[in-house]
Amino acid sequence: MDNSCPFENGKVNEKNSTNENNWDKIIPIPAYLKKAKYGLIGYMPMFFFISPYHLVGIGLFASLLLPTIVIGILSFIFVIYPLVKQILRYFNWLPMPHSTEILRTTYSARCDGDFVVFLIGSRPNGPNPFEKSFIDLKSAFQSMIKDLESDSTSGYMGGDLYVGANERKSSVLYVQYWRNYESLQGWTHKKMGVHFKSVTQYMNKDRSAGLYGIWHETYKVRDGEYESIYENMPPIGLALATSAVPETKKNNGQNRMQRRSKEKQAEVTKNTSGTD
Incomplete structure (x- = not known):
């Protein structure tokens, strides 16, 4: 599958939706x-054993033992280089990491x-x-x-x-x-x-x-007894594991929680009217 993210352009898979909330339009997510x-x-848990004092101590100790040129190179690698990258990102001369994976809209799972x-x-x-x-x-x-x-x-x-x-x-x-x-x-x-x-x-x-x-x-x-909201986030959590759908309304948590029960009721009504 193409590594580009189609949701950058707000594309969704249309299903001839008549749902006012667009919850039957699926936003495609690359595999x-x-x-x-x-x-x-x-390796992150190892950092729970290290405090800022350890890092400062290591730096001071290294400055006593290592040649000035080596200290300069290490300073560039760990301080100046990341700082320059962040400045370039601030002025939009360098993209933020994983910026193309962000779903730049409001969506739900x-x-x-x-x-x-x-x-x-x-x-x-x-x-x-x-x-x-x-x-x-x-x-x-x-x-x-x-x-x-x-x-x-x-x-x-x-x-x-x-x-x-x-x-x-x-x-x-x-x-x-x-x-x-x-x-x-x-x-x-x-x-x-x-x-x-x-x-x-x-x-x-x-x-x-x-x-x-x-x-x-x-x-x-249980079916439908959940709700979620994501805004300007890459696919994450339940939306990533299942399906992401557009959310067009604000403060809509109660409706999201009731979505499935309303859909089931509409299906029952449709089937009942069809047998009459």
Whole structure:
């Protein structure tokens, strides 16, 4: 699929809509955006072990040991170069990162039918960011994402990874959207599956040591009992995992929450009138 984002020009897939809210017009989302890029986020929890004092101390210590030319080069790389890039972006001489992926309008998510939201997270508890068990956990998260995205029949609809700003709580969070609870249970309890092996290792080896903590929460969402709004955002959350639709009205949360019940009622009325 072409990597250009058609929603930059406000294009939508028309379905001969008669809906005043345009909720049956689907905004196309390129398939590559649905892939959860793990990237450097796997190393982000290590920064919970580092404070600004550490960084200042390292800089001062390096200035005492390294030649002036080396200090100058490092200063350019870590200070001047990012500053120049930001100035160029300020004057629109350089595009902002991922700016072409922004949906420059107001939109909502549409997911017909029941679905499940599954949250899973972890945080380091030990003093060593290079502890093998925590590195193994990072690898398990990566393998879990690859496994889910490679199997279109699992019932997994999509998800994304986030790093928490509160170091007291979860440092890594993976938000997943599933078609139903049975599919989620089938995947998590699949013998020799990625999740099954990771949990088994934690229970048998890492649980007693307590070098890292893990948690999860599961929510069953009944058909239509949700609402969402996104403005000038790239596809994210439920809209990315399912479908993005235009939202043309302001302060329309109540109508979005009632959308499915109204559609069902209209369908019942239509079928009833058709049999008369």
